[in-house]
Amino acid sequence: MAQKPSIPKGTRDFNPIEVAKRNYIFDTIKAQFQHFGFQPIETPSFENSDTLMGKYGDEGDRLIFKILNSGDYLSKVDNKYYLDKDSNKLTPYISEKALRYDLTVPFARYVVQHQNEIDFPFKRYQMQPVWRADRPQKGRFREFYQCDADVVGSQSLWQEVEFVQLYDAVFSALKLEGVTIKINNRKILSGIAEVIGAQDKLIDFTVALDKLDKIGEEKVKEEMLSKGISKEGIEKLQPLFELQGDFSEQIVALKAILSVSEEGKRGIEELEFINTAISELKLQTANLQLDVTLARGLNYYTGAIFEVSAPEGVKMGSIGGGGRYDDLTGIFGLKDVSGVGISFGLDRIYLVLEELNLFPETISESIKVLCINFGEAEALTCLKAIKALRAHGINAELYPDAAKMKKQMNYANKRAVPYVVLVGESEMSSNTFTLKNMANGEQQQLSLEDLITTLQ
RNA sequence: GUGGUUGUAGCUCAGUUGGUUAGAGCGCCUGAUUGUGGUUCAGGAGGUCGUCGGUUCGAGACCGAUCUUCCACCCCA
Numbered sequence: 064m065a066q067k068p069s070i071p072k073g074t075r076d077f078n079p080i081e082v083a084k085r086n087y088i089f090d091t092i093k094a095q096f097q098h099f100g101f102q103p104i105e106t107p108s109f110e111n112s113d114t115l116m117g118k119y120g121d122e123g124d125r126l127i128f129k130i131l132n133s134g135d136y137l138s139k140v141d142n143k144y145y146l147d148k149d150s151n152k153l154t155p156y157i158s159e160k161a162l163r164y165d166l167t168v169p170f171a172r173y174v175v176q177h178q179n180e181i182d183f184p185f186k187r188y189q190m191q192p193v194w195r196a197d198r199p200q201k202g203r204f205r206e207f208y209q210c211d212a213d214v215v216g217s218q219s220l221w222q223e224v225e226f227v228q229l230y231d232a233v234f235s236a237l238k239l240e241g242v243t244i245k246i247n248n249r250k251i252l253s254g255i256a257e258v259i260g261a262q263d264k265l266i267d268f269t270v271a272l273d274k275l276d277k278i279g280e281e282k283v284k285e286e287m288l289s290k291g292i293s294k295e296g297i298e299k300l301q302p303l304f305e306l307q308g309d310f311s312e313q314i315v316a317l318k319a320i321l322s323v324s325e326e327g328k329r330g331i332e333e334l335e336f337i338n339t340a341i342s343e344l345k346l347q348t349a350n351l352q353l354d355v356t357l358a359r360g361l362n363y364y365t366g367a368i369f370e371v372s373a374p375e376g377v378k379m380g381s382i383g384g385g386g387r388y389d390d391l392t393g394i395f396g397l398k399d400v401s402g403v404g405i406s407f408g409l410d411r412i413y414l415v416l417e418e419l420n421l422f423p424e425t426i427s428e429s430i431k432v433l434c435i436n437f438g439e440a441e442a443l444t445c446l447k448a449i450k451a452l453r454a455h456g457i458n459a460e461l462y463p464d465a466a467k468m469k470k471q472m473n474y475a476n477k478r479a480v481p482y483v484v485l486v487g488e489s490e491m492s493s494n495t496f497t498l499k500n501m502a503n504g505e506q507q508q509l510s511l512e513d514l515i516t517t518l519q
Numbered sequence: 520g521u522g523g524u525u526g527u528a529g530c531u532c533a534g535u536u537g538g539u540u541a542g543a544g545c546g547c548c549u550g551a552u553u554g555u556g557g558u559u560c561a562g563g564a565g566g567u568c569g570u571c572g573g574u575u576c577g578a579g580a581c582c583g584a585u586c587u588u589c590c591a592c593c594c595c596a
Contacts, residue, residue, distance in 0.1 A: 069569095072587065122594055125520070165596090193596085198520080200590070209596060270594095359595075371596095381596065408596030437554080472556035487554060501556070 073205030101188035106169040128162040162194040166211040175395035183216030213404025224340040235347040241374035247357035254327020259296030269358035365389040430458040432482040
């Protein structure tokens, strides 16, 4: 019985052209990571459930793919949990492993586990797939790649400055101009929460504030009210909703709002430091923008928060994010190690580059020259030439069958091969090669040496 | 996890209130053209109508379930 094969929801196959394009992004990011001094590590695709569970909030726990235990896993479960049919309670007894949800928590685990072998500050990069049991949408997959760069063991704000430059370097190298690097600081958010008397509701407060540009001021206030934030507190937020101007103008306004909060003032200082450094160093193509409503992402951020949005006009969620987390390794028992890092969403960057037509043309070129097959003797001559070409770093291949000329030329066309070599009777007798340029149809007869130099 | 949406040839899509043998464009294959591709012309192949079940004399169309796509929540790269 032949049944239609399929792949799970939210996953994809990649054809050769797509892989070539993905590798282009991959290689570009990797090159910049290396320029900035990051070193690669890799971690397993699945971790022990305890490593991941509880690190991303309740919502995160729900989105983690759990792996069923091997063997007769149900027989070991206490009837108490089995008969209750409570999935959340039963899960720990039938699943001890889970697929990686992001690269940051596994990295924290790695740092703690290998702390004695690591030279701090440790700068690592990691480019691996992560999995989320999310409902797919455009730019949202259940399996996708993250490209992370993090530094642990340094509290210096120069790291934040470096990461802003790294974002700029990567997107400039990808020719993706005009991305906006939004920056905020957790200390400012908690400072504001303090000012309005909602310290204990920081998460609810930030989640609501984050929706400002999406649902508007009124709805945000409604949500805050429904989460138990006092009316008087929300009124104190008014200057925040009216915040405008460039980076330094917003800083001035924030200083007024946060004058009574020590923590808030520290957040402002940090932002000012980064902004001053960046204006001195300059960015190539990206814009750095202060966005006090930026609260996205994980609750473990303690200082800077980053998010990158695609150039204006491209409808896509964030293509990168990151921030500083002072105590990430603390949950694994290693105190006082500060970390800061950023992430690139490879799959979303792909969609943006595709939409803006920014992939280089030569990207899908697999071979430079195809040799037409006229028969056994000619094929052998071709393979000798191909061997020499390959030795000179030129990708070359022989059409395997002495098929009709039209068929072989058609094949070259579809593979987008820029050159074709013809070796038939006359070339055999004169010991030459006919090189045809597929773009303009021009042909020339060359010796092997000239063939090599022409194609190099 | 909640609500909605989509599925017909390799691709993009038609298909009337349920009625013979399900169509088009592009692509593909063959020939015109046995050492020259893209253009042109002629011919040809290709469909369990996502899947399973139901209603009906009769279902691509109606109903249910399920899978998938996209969208809005939630959350996020």
